[in-house]
Amino acid sequence: MTESALPSFACARYIKEIGRGPHGASALTHEYTYALYEAMLDSRVSELELGAVLLAYRLKGESSDELAAMLCAAHRSFEPLHVQDGxxxxxxxxxxxxxxxxxxxxxxxxxxxxxxxxxxxxxxxxxxxxxxxxxxxxxxxxxxxxxxxxxxxxxxxxxxxxxxxxxxxxxxxxxxxxxxxxxxxxxxxxxxxxxxxxxxxxxxxxxxxxxxxxxxxxxxxxxxxxxxxxxxxxxxxxxxxxxxxxxxxxxxxxxxxxxxxxxxxxxxxxxxxxxxxxxxxxxxxxxxxxxxxxxxxxxxxxxxxxxxxxxxxxxxxxxxxxxxxxxxxx
Missing domain, CATH: 3.40.1030.10 (Nucleoside phosphorylase/phosphoribosyltransferase catalytic domain)
Structure with missing residues (x-):
């Protein structure tokens, strides 16, 4: 399935958790963070919701668990390089x-x-x-x-x-x-x-x-x-x-x-x-x-x-x- 044919990803439930500011926001679970960031990379999130998610994390900051989940999704979004030892x-x-x-x-x-x-x-x-x-x-x-x-x-x-x-x-x-x-x-x-x-x-x-x-x-x-x-x-x-x-x-x-x-x-x-x-x-x-x-x-x-x-x-x-x-x- 091409990227453009992938189903859209609704973010309201996630924005509700991470969008309450630096003191009221909650961290998402590894599973939810991975799913959200993967959808963002795959262009399955609308521009309005994408902007909301990015600004929410800008204010809240990422927990170590959230960073780990995002990093996992990031790694799976591109082909790694094979390198011979020096x-x-x-x-x-x-x-x-x-x-x-x-x-x-x-x-x-x-x-x-x-x-x-x-x-x-x-x-x-x-x-x-x-x-x-x-x-x-x-x-x-x-x-x-x-x-x-x-x-x-x-x-x-x-x-x-x-x-x-x-x-x-x-x-x-x-x-x-x-x-x-x-x-x-x-x-x-x-x-x-x-x-x-x-x-x-x-x-x-x-x-x-x-x-x-x-x-x-x-x-x-x-x-x-x-x-x-x-x-x-x-x-x-x-x-x-x-x-x-x-x-x-x-x-x-x-x-x-x-x-x-x-x-x-x-x-x-x-x-x-x-x-x-x-x-x-x-x-x-x-x-x-x-x-x-x-x-x-x-x-x-x-x-x-x-x-x-x-x-x-x-x-x-x-x-x-x-x-x-x-x-x-x-």
């Missing part, structure tokens, strides 16, 4: 890149290229453009790394060069449609959280997950702790740099590793210097200038920023560790 049997790594840079250079492409050079298969997925920000996609284009235009191109690029950039519209079109609603509604919705915790691989793969506001650290910690399947393959959680999952060159932050149903702090704030050594970053933030600076780092003309080098070391070490009790794939 050198020394390194598991693949995914980096969500949906914010870009406004105040500091966007170093997500540098991080991914350094790890790919270590033999770690790297998938960066995100938006291709964002007005007022410099996206990873734009920097990759300046580096001569084309955006994957199909599922096969993603897998081929990961196999041949250990690196691929996947626009979310190619990786997961249904999620991309939900993200695009931000421009119509003016605010983010639950999908903006989901794409940052997405597991895009068929095999266990490590995800870099970042947060900006402390309350998101608490909700994501609750998600990965209460729902081990949500951290399948492992997840590294840390405060992001302008919403991107790359180390801040100005300071060292706490990094937590969620895996095998438990949490482990790999870098503790009490053992971190408040300020990393000064790094000569490019003065301009545009994609072309950032790309040229990244090339100079890769050539060895400019040192790798200390915080980024430490992030590369931690990630490379994690993806070569065996998973003790690998959870079932969502």
């Amino acid at each position: 050198r020394e049997h390194a598991r693949p790594v995914s980096i969500p890149s949906y914010n870009g840079a406004r105040k500091t250079p966007n170093l997500v492409p540098l991080l991914s290229l350094l790890l790919a050079r270590e033999g770690v298969p790297m998938l960066v997925h995100g938006v291709t453009e964002d007005p007022g920000r410099v996206t990873s996609a734009e920097i990759f284009a300046e580096l001569g790394i084309a955006h994957a235009a199909s599922h096969d191109e993603m897998e081929d690029s990961l196999a041949s060069r250990r690196l691929a950039f996947a626009p979310i519209s190619v990786l997961a079109p249904k999620l991309a449609r939900m993200l695009a609603l931000r421009r119509r509604m003016g605010v983010r919705n639950s999908t903006h959280t989901l794409v940052k915790i997405l597991q895009p691989f068929a095999e266990p793969g490590l995800r870099l997950v970042n947060y900006t506001h402390p309350e998101y650290r608490e909700s994501l910690t609750g998600l990965f702790t209460a729902h081990p399947d949500a951290a399948s393959g492992g997840a590294l959680l840390a405060r992001g740099t302008e919403g991107e999952a790359v180390a801040d060159t100005r300071r060292q932050v706490q990094v937590d590793w969620f895996h095998d149903g438990r949490a482990e702090t790999l870098i503790s704030p009490e053992h971190s210097q408040p300020h990393a050594p000064h790094v000569e970053l490019p003065e301009a933030l545009d994609a072309a200038t950032t790309a040229r600076w990244i090339e100079s780092v890769l050539r060895g003309d400019v040192p790798v920023p200390t915080a980024v080098a430490r992030q590369v070391e931690v990630i490379a070490n994690v993806v070569r560790k065996p998973l003790d009790n690998q959870p079932n794939q969502i």
Whole structure:
């Protein structure tokens, strides 16, 4: 049955529960949340009801159980990628890149290229453009790394060069449609959280997950702790740099590793210097200038920023560790 032929999905009973505001709203069960979000992804919800649901969750916030159910539906809405192990049997790594840079250079492409050079298969997925920000996609284009235009191109690029950039519209079109609603509604919705915790691989793969506001650290910690399947393959959680999952060159932050149903702090704030050594970053933030600076780092003309080098070391070490009790794939 085609998506357009699927029956419509009535949401009044769900809106009644989640639409009573931050103090009066109730969380839906896993079953109801899954059914609701699946219907939203399948375009079975009317625009009026869809807007009501998105705004209700914007005000209420998602519980860990609701996030887990939404994530399950999200994963089943697209075809996962099959990736060969890198050198020394390194598991693949995914980096969500949906914010870009406004105040500091966007170093997500540098991080991914350094790890790919270590033999770690790297998938960066995100938006291709964002007005007022410099996206990873734009920097990759300046580096001569084309955006994957199909599922096969993603897998081929990961196999041949250990690196691929996947626009979310190619990786997961249904999620991309939900993200695009931000421009119509003016605010983010639950999908903006989901794409940052997405597991895009068929095999266990490590995800870099970042947060900006402390309350998101608490909700994501609750998600990965209460729902081990949500951290399948492992997840590294840390405060992001302008919403991107790359180390801040100005300071060292706490990094937590969620895996095998438990949490482990790999870098503790009490053992971190408040300020990393000064790094000569490019003065301009545009994609072309950032790309040229990244090339100079890769050539060895400019040192790798200390915080980024430490992030590369931690990630490379994690993806070569065996998973003790690998959870079932969502």
